[in-house]
Amino acid sequence: MTDKTNGRRIVNGACPHDCPDTCAMEFHVEGDRLVEVTGRKDHPFTRGGLCVKLKDFAEHHYNPDRVLYPMRRSGPKGSGAFERIGWDAALSEIKTRWTAIIEKYGPEAILPYSYLGHEGLINGMTAGDPFFNKLGATVSEKTFCGSGSSTGYLMTMGPTGGMDPESFAVSRYIIIWACNTMSTNLHHWPFIAEAQAKGAKVVVIDPQRTRVANKADWHLRPRPGTDGALILGMMKVIVEEGLLDSDYIEKYSVGFEEMKARVLTWTPEKAAAITGVPASDIRKLAREYAAAKGAAIRLGVGIERNAGGGDTVRLACMLPAMTGQWRHPGGGILQFPVWDHPVKWDAVCRPDFIAKGTRVINQIQLGAALTGEMEARLDPPIMSLFVYNANPVSQVPEQNKIVRGLKREDLFTVVSELFVTDTASYADIVLPASMAAEQMDLMWSWGHHYLTI
Secondary structure (H helix, E strand, O other), X not given: OEEOOOOEEEEEEEOOOOOOOOOEEEEEEEOOEXXXXXXXXXXXXXXXXXXXXXXXXXXXXXXXOOOOOOEEEOOOOXXXXXXXXXXXXXXXXXXXXXXXXXXXXXXXXXXXXEOOOOOEOOOOOOOOHHHHHHHXXXXXXXXXXXXXXXXXHHHHHOOOOOOOHHHHHHOOEEEEEOOXXXXXXXXXXXXXXXXXXXXXXXXXXXXXXXXXXXXXXXXXXXXXXXXXXXXXXXXXXXXXXXXXXXXXXXXXXXXXXXXXXXXXXXXXXXXXXHHOOOHHHHHHHHHHHHHOOOEEEEEOHHHHOXXXXXXXXXXXXXXXXXXXXXXXXOOEXXXXXXXXXXXXXXXXXXXXXXXXXXXXXXXXXXXXXXHOOOOOOOOOOOOEEEEEOOOHHHHOOOHHHHHHHHOOOOOEEEXXXXXXXXXXXXXXXXXXXXXXXXXXXXXXXXXXXXXXX
């Protein structure tokens, strides 16, 4: 549409960042130039608000350090010295080098590497999957963030998004577990604040006193990584004191008796010794949560960031079933509502293109893969790396190994990037990537139920 007051065109946009809020945006365009970015006020979840990371979003597109043309390395790897070349020359060199590598080593010697530097369905993490799967390249396993949590949730709940984040506005008791909502999921906070204003009790469970903990009615601080013990202590109280919804358990759950036998080996005192949370507080939490008709749990990704984190999520997912919270408006649990998005991921990623037996390397093992220090010898070795939507030198464990691998003279590295990043400085070929306002895309969200064009 056109804003008649200043002659600008306003184009719908969406934030491409890896964030649960996935803000709906408006791109203000004068001629062909992006001059301002504002929040889209009619979006039901983000409601016109943008986080501080987006205050200079328009200017970022015109940063003088942007990569605007294909470049070939002209100095030592890591020096960041490049010369401009044309697209034909860049693509021809990639094709020639990859063809030679495939002829000598096979396609598994090529490793793609991408993550959530962009969250779009078209230009994001999975954008190259069909191509590389068809090529026969080594499969790059993406399990950095949320994989333990998601696996635990899906094993327990099945592929459902659980609670609608907006339904927290009618919850009567809210537990925010390992999530600093006001800083990292800020558009969800107004729904929680609305419920709190209407009398809902807000409990924050987090080792740190976060911004949202300061707004809570009650803050519990378990030792890091002990949330599972805290839940088992709660479960013991719920079972022993008859706070269960037996009808719901019988109709809609499986495995309760086996779980009950495990729970009865715990006590709040045992949980207190592990968590540092007083046994009296564990009992109080269990009783209040079970008594509320419409109690909500919001899980943050922080709950999985320890050994056994996936099992902790499984335990948390059992609480609303034990107490029948799903019967009531505003009751249940929220992990990632992404499971409710109508995205046919197999059509996006094309796993059917992967030949049986194709090698898989987890991205966390990138350094060992590039240096040949894997537990099992890589055959064939990684001879080419293609990086997009990621900066592994700054984001992946064992940085020293990654850098050592990228310095290999026999490793042909291509990086598609906005800037010459830590990783791009080691590339043989750098390709310019487009930014959000220069693309058509469809943004899914792991924090609300809206797709945004």
